[in-house]
Amino acid sequence: MSFPPFVRWLLWPFSFLYGIAVRLRALCYRTGIFKAKRLAQPVISIGNLTVGGTGKTPIVLWLAQRLQTDRKRVGILSRGYRGNKQMTSGGAPGNAPQSSSDEIRMLAARSRAAVGVGANRYRTALSLERERIEVFLLDDGFQHLRLGRDLDVVLVDATNPFGGGWLLPAGPLREPLSALSRAGAIVITRSARAPAVETLIRRHSSAPIFYAQTSLDEVLERGQPSPGTRKVDPQQHRYLLFCGIGNPQAFRDDVGRWGIKVLGSTYFRDHHRYTQREATQLERLAAAMRATALLCTEKDVFNLESVRFDSLPVHFSRIDIQLNDKERFLSIVRGALDRRAGAAQE
Numbered sequence: 423m424s425f426p427p428f429v430r431w432l433l434w435p436f437s438f439l440y441g442i443a444v445r446l447r448a449l450c451y452r453t454g455i456f457k458a459k460r461l462a463q464p465v466i467s468i469g470n471l472t473v474g475g476t477g478k479t480p481i482v483l484w485l486a487q488r489l490q491t492d493r494k495r496v497g498i499l500s501r502g503y504r505g506n507k508q509m510t511s512g513g514a515p516g517n518a519p520q521s522s523s524d525e526i527r528m529l530a531a532r533s534r535a536a537v538g539v540g541a542n543r544y545r546t547a548l549s550l551e552r553e554r555i556e557v558f559l560l561d562d563g564f565q566h567l568r569l570g571r572d573l574d575v576v577l578v579d580a581t582n583p584f585g586g587g588w589l590l591p592a593g594p595l596r597e598p599l600s601a602l603s604r605a606g607a608i609v610i611t612r613s614a615r616a617p618a619v620e621t622l623i624r625r626h627s628s629a630p631i632f633y634a635q636t637s638l639d640e641v642l643e644r645g646q647p648s649p650g651t652r653k654v655d656p657q658q659h660r661y662l663l664f665c666g667i668g669n670p671q672a673f674r675d676d677v678g679r680w681g682i683k684v685l686g687s688t689y690f691r692d693h694h695r696y697t698q699r700e701a702t703q704l705e706r707l708a709a710a711m712r713a714t715a716l717l718c719t720e721k722d723v724f725n726l727e728s729v730r731f732d733s734l735p736v737h738f739s740r741i742d743i744q745l746n747d748k749e750r751f752l753s754i755v756r757g758a759l760d761r762r763a764g765a766a767q768e
Contacts, residue, residue, distance in 0.1 A: 425592065434592055437592040441598055444596070458569060459544045461547050463547075464558070465557075466557065469574065471578070472585055473594045476579040477577060495554055497537070499563070499569075500529075573607065575609060575755075576629075578609070580610050580619055602629070606629055607755075610634070612675075632746055637743075639740045640740050641656040641682075654737055656680075658714075659683070662688070662708035663684045664687065666696075684717070686711050696725055701729040705733050717737050718738050
């Protein structure tokens with residue numbers, strides 16, 4: 423979200439009022455005027471301060487898989503795109519509601535976590551009781567103060583950490599930087615080192631800081647049903663890149679860092695559901711560039727199910743997360759779970 427300076431100043435009065443509202447709301451929860459509801463199970467929130475993509479979904483998936491390695495039954499709670507009505511699914515691969523968002527379906531496809539989607543995350547969690555969940559991951563939950571949590575993990579995008587400090591609607595900040603004081607751990611994404619960002623964070627939080635970068639796990643060919651399982655060698659192709667995600671430039675930068683040859687790129691809005699006309703246009707554009715295939719993100723594949731590509735294959739990247747000092751990060755998460763278990767026994 424980026425506006426010319428004069429537009430930002432025109433929107434500043436609304437940002438000022440918005441800032442007052444979010445500060446008062448946080449104060450009401452902090453002082454007990456508003457009561458957060460507590461689940462019987464511990465809750466780990468993965469969220470951020472800004473709108474747009476900061477890499478939450480890969481981190482949620484990474485943490486879900488690590489907790490499952492610890493033999494924990496994991497549930498994922500999400501509001502869903504544009505506040506999907508309440509939907510739940512059991513913990514089986516690919517078992518996500520078909521009407522849920524691309525991110526939710528990807529999480530279900532890549533993990534065995536039970537998934538719950540709905541604006542009221544507390545009620546959604548209760549509907550998953552039959553799954554005997556032992557820990558819930560609250561996806562994009564930093565501002566969802568109605569649900570109590572045992573740890574807040576806050577992600578900060580190193581490439582555009584705080585949007586110049588402008589609150590909505592003039593900028594991308596959902597809350598002022600002072601909200602970082604609620605964080606139990608902070609992960610700076612898309613960088614291995616960002617001292618200037620750390621300096622800004624340290625003005626508001628003493629929480630441990632970690633770094634996360636994406637690495638290429640594999641490139642797969644889109645299949646039917648989605649997503650696909652056949653591996654391909656991306657070095658053997660010349661690509662037209664396309665995607666509909668929150669931070670498309672980050673994907674373009676990652677592809678370049680992975681050494682994949684891209685002849686051109688085109689971007690769509692986040693969560694974009696592709697039409698047959700768009701698929702045909704993409705093929706024509708790729709052919710004009712003499713590309714041998716099209717490349718998108720894993721999330722995009724779930725928005726391509728209603729279209730076909732006749733002349734060129736569609737490949738997608740499956741990524742992994744490289745977290746520095748991951749054992750320390752996991753010890754913080756496990757410590758939060760242990761504290762909750764100890765409190766329950768008292």
